[in-house]
Amino acid sequence: MSVDILFIYPPTGWSPKAMNIAENDAPPIGLLYVAAAARRGGLSVAVLDLNHPTLTASETVDAISRMAPRIIAFSVLTTASASVKRLVAPIKSAFPGLPLVAGGIHATVLPEDLLKAGIDFVVRGEGEERFYELARAIIDGKPVDKIPGVVFRDGSAVVAGPRNVAIRDLDALAYPARDLVPLGDYGQAGAICGSRGCPYSCSFCSSVLSQGHLYRTRATAKVVEEMDSMHAEFGTTRFQFFDDNFTADVERAAALSKALLSRSYVWACQTTVMELAGRLDVLDLMFEAGCREVYFGLETGSRRLMQQYKGLNPERALVVLTHAASRVSNGNGHPASRLQTVAGFILGHPEDDEQSIEETVQFALTLRSMGVDTMMSIMQPYPGSLLHRTPARYGVTIENTSFEDYLYPKANLSTRHLSRERIRDLYAGGLLRIMRTYETGVV
Numbered sequence: 001m002s003v004d005i006l007f008i009y010p011p012t013g014w015s016p017k018a019m020n021i022a023e024n025d026a027p028p029i030g031l032l033y034v035a036a037a038a039r040r041g042g043l044s045v046a047v048l049d050l051n052h053p054t055l056t057a058s059e060t061v062d063a064i065s066r067m068a069p070r071i072i073a074f075s076v077l078t079t080a081s082a083s084v085k086r087l088v089a090p091i092k093s094a095f096p097g098l099p100l101v102a103g104g105i106h107a108t109v110l111p112e113d114l115l116k117a118g119i120d121f122v123v124r125g126e127g128e129e130r131f132y133e134l135a136r137a138i139i140d141g142k143p144v145d146k147i148p149g150v151v152f153r154d155g156s157a158v159v160a161g162p163r164n165v166a167i168r169d170l171d172a173l174a175y176p177a178r179d180l181v182p183l184g185d186y187g188q189a190g191a192i193c194g195s196r197g198c199p200y201s202c203s204f205c206s207s208v209l210s211q212g213h214l215y216r217t218r219a220t221a222k223v224v225e226e227m228d229s230m231h232a233e234f235g236t237t238r239f240q241f242f243d244d245n246f247t248a249d250v251e252r253a254a255a256l257s258k259a260l261l262s263r264s265y266v267w268a269c270q271t272t273v274m275e276l277a278g279r280l281d282v283l284d285l286m287f288e289a290g291c292r293e294v295y296f297g298l299e300t301g302s303r304r305l306m307q308q309y310k311g312l313n314p315e316r317a318l319v320v321l322t323h324a325a326s327r328v329s330n331g332n333g334h335p336a337s338r339l340q341t342v343a344g345f346i347l348g349h350p351e352d353d354e355q356s357i358e359e360t361v362q363f364a365l366t367l368r369s370m371g372v373d374t375m376m377s378i379m380q381p382y383p384g385s386l387l388h389r390t391p392a393r394y395g396v397t398i399e400n401t402s403f404e405d406y407l408y409p410k411a412n413l414s415t416r417h418l419s420r421e422r423i424r425d426l427y428a429g430g431l432l433r434i435m436r437t438y439e440t441g442v443v
Helices: 029-040 057-067 078-094 105-109 111-116 128-140 220-234 250-260 280-288 303-310 314-326 354-369 421-438
Strands: 005-009 045-049 069-074 100-103 121-125 151-153 159-161 238-241 265-273 291-299 341-346 373-378
Touching: 005 057, 005 220, 029 069, 045 057, 057 078, 057 111, 069 128, 078 100, 078 105, 078 111, 078 303, 100 105, 100 111, 100 128, 105 111, 111 121, 111 151, 111 159, 121 128, 151 220, 220 250, 250 280, 280 291, 280 303, 280 314, 291 303, 291 314, 303 314, 314 341, 314 354, 341 354, 341 421, 354 421
Parallel strands: 005 045, 005 069, 069 100, 100 121, 238 265, 265 291, 291 341, 341 373
Antiparallel strands: 121 151, 151 159
16 A cells, blocks of 8 residues: 555544543544545545554554555644654654654644654644645655745754635535544544634634634535535534534524524534523524534633633523523434533633632532533643743743643643642642532532
8 A cells, every 4th residue: 555645643642531522532623624635636645543543653653664655744733742753753764755744733833843853844724725735846846935834944944934824715625534534433423613713812722823813614505515424424413513612603603503403413512601692592593403512611610700701700601501501302303312511611810819719610510500511621821822922921830841741630830829739739629529519419
């Protein structure tokens, strides 16, 4: 077997069963979009997912040898960056001269971090168009310095092409090449994207650098068509929307829900409370159309911080969350069930103190008594985020720069109010109190 491009999806740092959220056990949709674009351009492609199953460095080298690629391309999350760096040396030793390319969020925000480790080329930003252009230039022996978004080393100098711009017409993209991975091995095999970008500027978010503030949506008909094709080809009936904010455009969310009323699909999404606070009718429509899980990024339960970050108060948030949790179906074409409502909280905000964290834990416990599930994590200074780029502006100190540790349960920064150790202890104590409600059924 010989392929033009071998895409490698490295270990992400998460156990797929660690938490029941989409990022932990979903096919690498971003990589599969890029693979589909390369294949549409006439290149032969394959995917080596080191998470399903996990492979050692030597096993990875053996797999590469069997596929004999002309180019290797890594999709790199920040938590996976160390894994990629460890693979570079054995791959280069076994296959000298084989070009190594990296893309993804970490490559976008810290290209030199990967170039120093031995990666030959980095593609910054959305990669469907630019990676294909780069791969074709490498194969044809043509210059790459004018390709937007491409960064590489020329001797001791780092050369960067023009800025890559966000793809505006998402409907022109080929569907992700899901046939390249064993979908049955993934818990969230129905992962799908209906939009890209986010209109907000959360200090802890790094995705804006790869997808931008420009919020772009796909045509409703194209989204439903893709779902139907997944159902026909793979038997998919359960879907997970990977949109950063499914209801950022509430009318678009309503239109998509209406289009799904005639299907028997079950689906999940993530959103915020703000858009739905005055549009509970849209939440009802989503449920009627098969939505059976909504993750709300609430971030805090502190009245002070909720107002500061979200322009909300706890009472208004409660209206949306308890309304969602009260939705119960008798079927109507979908499995009879309730709408699983999940509220996500982050501890260790720059303005968090002991009182605000206690308020967050108490609010989470209140939600638990009303049938709302809760998830808690610790603030992470992800590269590319405002926290990472300008920590002094937010009064935080990044105590740990090992990206492998930038996982939700680990404390890696201190604030003007709380030490790293204190954040960790408050998180552990709060999480324990919440987890007990699941064990005992008593809040």
